[in-house]
Amino acid sequence: MSTTINQHANGLIHETSPYLLQHAHNPVDWYPWGAEAFEKARRESKPIFLSIGYSACHWCHVMERESFEKPDIAAYLNKHFVSIKVDREERPDVDEIYMTAVQMMAGSGGWPLSVFLTPDLKPFYGGTYFPPEDRWGAPGFPTILRAVVDAREKRPGEIAKVVESLHGALKAERGQKKGTETAEIPGREMIDKAIDGLSRMFDDTCGGFGKAPKFPQPSAISLLLRHHERTKNENSLEMAESALDHMARGGMYDHLGGGFHRYSVDAQWLVPHFEKMLYDNAQLASVYLEAWRLTGNKEYARTAGETLDYVLRDMTSPESAFTSAQDADSEGEEGKYYVWSRDEIRRILGDEDAAIIEKAYGVTAQGNFEGRNILFLPQPLSAMTEDLKMNLEALRARLAAMKSKLLAVRQQRIPPLRDKKVLTDWNALMISALCEGARSLNEPRYAAAAQKAGRFLLDKLRRGDGRLFHVYGQGRAKVDAFLTDYAYTIAALIGLYETDFDPSWIEAADSLAQLMRKDFEDARGGGFYMTAEGQSDLIVRPKRWYDGSTPSGNAVAALALLRLADLNGDDEYRAAAERTLRAGAGQLRAVPAGHLALALTADTYGAPRRQIAIVGRREDRETQALIDAVRRRFLPNTVVAFRDPFAPEKKNGLLRLLEDRVAIDGRATAYVCEDFACKLPVHTPEALAAQLAGPQ
Helix, strand or coil, X not given: CCCCCCCCCCCCCCCCCHHHHHCCCCCCCEEECCHHHHHHHHHHCCCEEEEEECCCCHHHHHHHHHHHCCHHHHHHHHHHXXXXXXXXXXXXXXXXXXHHHHHHHHCCCCCCEEEEECCCCCEEEEECCCCCCCECCECCHHHHHHHHHHHHHHCHHHHHHHHHHHHHHXXXXXXXXXXXXXXXXXXXXXXXXXXXXXXHHECCCCCCECCCCECCCHHHHHHHHHHHHHHCCHHHHHHHHHHHHHHHHCCCECCCCCCECCEECCCCCCXXXXXXXXXXXXXXXXHHHHHHHHHCCHHHHHHHHHHHHHHHHHCECCCCCECCEECCEECCEECCCCCECHHHHHHHHCHHHHHHHHHHHCCCCCCCECCEECCCXXXXXXXXXXXXXXXXXXXXXXXXXXHHHHHHHHCCCCCCCEECCEEHHHHHHHHHHHHHHHHHHCCHHHHHHHHHHHHHHHHHCECCCCCEEEEEECCEEEEECCHHHHHHHHHHHHHHHHHHCCHHHHHHHHHHHHHHHHHHECCXXXXXXXXXXXXXXXXXXXXXXXXXXXXXXXXXHHHHHHHHHHHHCXXXXXXXXXXXXXXXXXXXXXXXXXXXXXXXXXXXXXXXXXXXXXXXXXXXXXXXXXXXXXXXXXXXXXXXXXXXCCCCCCCCCCCHHHCCCCCHHHCCEEEEEECCEECCCECCHHHHHHHHCCCC
16 A cells, blocks of 8 residues: 555546555556546557556555556556556456456466456456566566567567457356356255365364465355255264364454454464455354354354454444455554564553463464464363363453453554445345344344445445446445345345345345346356446456355355245246256356355255244244244244234235235244245244254
8 A cells, every 4th residue: 555645646536446546646647447548548559557456455555565656667657558457346347357367377366466458458468466676586567567568569469369369268268157058957966076075175183175375165164064954964064163163263363353354374274364354254254153053152153243243343334334344454564453462461461361361362472473473262262261270251251351451452553444445245245144143143233233234235326227336435336236246135135134024125135136137147048147238348248156255146146036936936036046056057066166155055956945934923922932943043945034914014015925824813823834835833932943853
């Protein structure tokens, strides 16, 4: 991030993205992605230098300091290139296309993403971070710039061949991802194959999957929990619990403020990459809540609650939406905000309390991370009670008081910058997590926050024709929404309905589902494109099946349509979900570990899907007892509808699950159906629990 005081302003000065505004005073003559830059490149016959990043990206800040703030490098760029800066979180479609291109050229990708394009937006060379001079046996950024200019002037034919070949490969890649509507829907054998793949990747020592750097994989953990619930396979549960336990004890979890950092740079989950992303915390809170409902382990409930509380405290906008990220850097140093010396801790807590913190959280005189200390739990707190001569609850209470003191001191430090833009899809993920928290933990604060954010999305990020925008910042919404915006929001609206049973959420979900099908669905090949029909500033129209840091839009769209169909009986939604699963079957079979959200949706499709209707006076204890009996269980393939027949009638026309459901003899009544074959209605939570027992 720039710290230079510079009155020069480039073409980013009127943008709303915090990331783009960070570069608005660079000497580079940056343009935002759009017609003005494209026309300039065509008019002056200059190549485009496209730089893609995001505000919490550490190496993006490094490349800015080393190159984009340097007058000589900026002058060369301004003379020979049209430079475009893109926030990947605002334009994931642009990032998707050019990241794929760089991966084809270089074999890997990342951010900052640095790509050279022809004036008609076709890539011909690219990479990620380039240093400011030749080093490590690789060319520096100035050398690369000169080489690109030289090649354009002296070997245009070579570039033309690269452009043609790469553009053909991008179109073929898009075609490959179309899939085929005639394929068989993946069955349980494909879910088992995905589980086998996770078993082979599993780290028996440290938990999680793969080697360093180690990322949280909430979709993998969720799939393992569902597999155990269905099959009672203990290995699946052990893998899920090990990953959850190690992440929550490691330095990737913020033991003072709650919430998770982006990933661990080591295999032991000790040293995090310190940025905090909204989407990580939403997904991880959700999966810890799933594990809490399945296992009853209070540590999972505690971790989820602290994560949700962190978001409400530190990532909520004045308008009750959720901001995107917190930076990894503070005062120009990654992680400075979060680390401690032992002497600092002793000054704050005194020797006696500090000794307990040091033992519990791995603090040493020399530091456990580059001379400083990250707080982490080398072992569970329960293993320390004997040495410390305290029972677990007393130890936990004493540590909580100490951590509160440390947090208060930490909050006086210069905090990492916060990316305040509001993204529709990431907000929807957090709304879903808060709804799960409200139901699982019986916490009204989470329900209220989810409702406020849901209304914000529908009020501020919806156009007059009902379609969505993708991003909101500085009081205005912009960028037409992507598939994930629709899919995640539909899922969130269903979650809101199942939290407060207001049928207006289902009306909004149904409206967005119809628009999603109209604008994004591939009627011939099955599935959904990433972008709406008719977008003109892309060289290909991407269709994405694999998971990135968030679940595949196709997977979530299909799952949301299945859940809507279970609530409203719409066979067209169910058929669209089936076509999507068929179209993605080849991708799932080829690389199960890369398509775990699709595996989750296939698992839901293949399982008996349960529909529960509860009818009764909302305020009656008997009614609430029936609702609670559902909410405290792990029921992954279930939808729930509720109606109070004694309250003023609200529109329930889209909830066919409630048709002909009555409060028998005036008492609260629950109706449990599996695939629309119904059991006898019941009145007590014990009888309802008996009907819900057993795997789906």
